[in-house]
Amino acid sequence: MTDSLLIQAIVKRLEQADFEVLPSPFSVASVPFEFTKALRGKSERALDLVLLIDTSTGRFGDTDSQRVRERIEALSQALDVTGSRYVVTVIVAGAVLASGDTEALTALCRVLTVRSASLTTAAEPIDAAARRALEDAIRVLLPLRMEDFGDEVEPEDGSVLKELREALPPNCDPQLVKDVLAASSQGSAAVTRALGRRLANVLAPEPPK
Incomplete structure (x- = not known):
């Protein structure tokens, strides 16, 4: 099944930020886990594990908040068993999860939400504003980038x-x-x-x- 444009766009941006897509399913403590997409950081991001949940398509039960929470709880337990130091981030693409399940997840991992994005059919942001909006939603996973202002140029208000x-x-x-x-x-x-x-x-x- 083809991933949604939103999932494709998020994956593209994370790959540009030195993340790589893991095979599906992937195993932890000999237990297989399957998510819409899972990515692992490289280099300085080597301890980052990112899980993408697509609430619009419902693959792997992603439209069911409780099932999502149970799968991530199981993964967290498996990581604990192996003594893993992975920092887990869950990106919810589409509708937000039920508040109670979101609160339960935040005790286990970082939770980011990307409700929508203005994209082309090639899963690219349609313009600079759309790119900034997408990047802002996952900013914590991206390298810090600031405009290189010359001495004669003043920074924009609010930057x-x-x-x-x-x-x-x-x-x-x-x-x-x-x-x-x-x-x-x-x-x-x-x-x-x-x-x-x-x-x-x-x-x-x-x-x-």
Whole structure:
């Protein structure tokens, strides 16, 4: 059965963020589990396990909130048995689950909801606004990206970059801020390297005159 456009779009975006689709079913503690889609992170996201629930098609009982909760509870128990350190995120695509079941799931994992998205027939956002809306819904799973403003350009009102700059003390090194923000989309290791380079430049002794 073909996945819905919404599921396809979410999977595409997660794959771009260094996630890979797991085979279906996949096994934990010799117990098979089957979800609409399951993805595992790579590199710095290696401990992230993402499960997609499609409440619009109802595959694997996805329209039944109780069945969804029971399957994820069983997976959580299997992960505990193996001593796994996976951080589980459930993305509910379509209608939200019943409130009681959603609350029960939040005790076990992170729960995100993507109710809809404006997509082309190729499961791509129709425009920049649609792309931002989709990414905002799953932002916690994506690399941190901030616009690289030049010195002469002011950040847009309400942007994360503007809020960050306003929260920093006025005497904060502007080059350090710029370097760290530029590296943030590449992960924590890149941020650490950027900090190290800037500190080395600042602390380097001046050449003799």
